Amino acid sequence: MPKSQVRKKKVYTPPTDIRPAAAAASKKPSPTWLPITAVGLIVVGIAWLVVYYLSSQQYPVEAWRYWNLAIGFGCMVGSLAILSKWR
Template identity: 90%
Template sequence: MPKSQVRKKKVYTPPTDIRPAATAASKKPSPVWLPITAVALIVVGIAWLVVYYLSSQEYPVAAWQYWNLAVGFGCMVASLAILSRWR
């Protein structure tokens, strides 16, 4: 019985007008201060909340009352925003 011919697949090359312009080699790496700042903000946010709860809501700033929670969580959310820029 004769053997059937093997078809060769064509190599796909995307059109040049659709190809993405930025390649992985052209992207700049993140600056060194970025992860350091993000980790520092996380630590400050957690420390702020821990001090607030352990001091029976008297410290860090007693006049702010529950806004101390916003400061602590705000620091942690700001660190997430900074980390979204990390490459």
């Protein structure tokens, strides 16, 4: 049985008008306060919810009732928004 020919693959050469090294060099690293703030918001949000449930809905602010849940989850969602800016 005859053997089939082996095709040589072309060597990929990236276009010269796009320089990934220059684009990567222009991105600055995130400031140090960004992850610290995000982790702080996560901790505050979780602590707010834990205190709310363990105190039988009396603390942190009894008059806000179920808005305490919105504040706790809002802190955690806010931390996600901050972390989306992290490089």
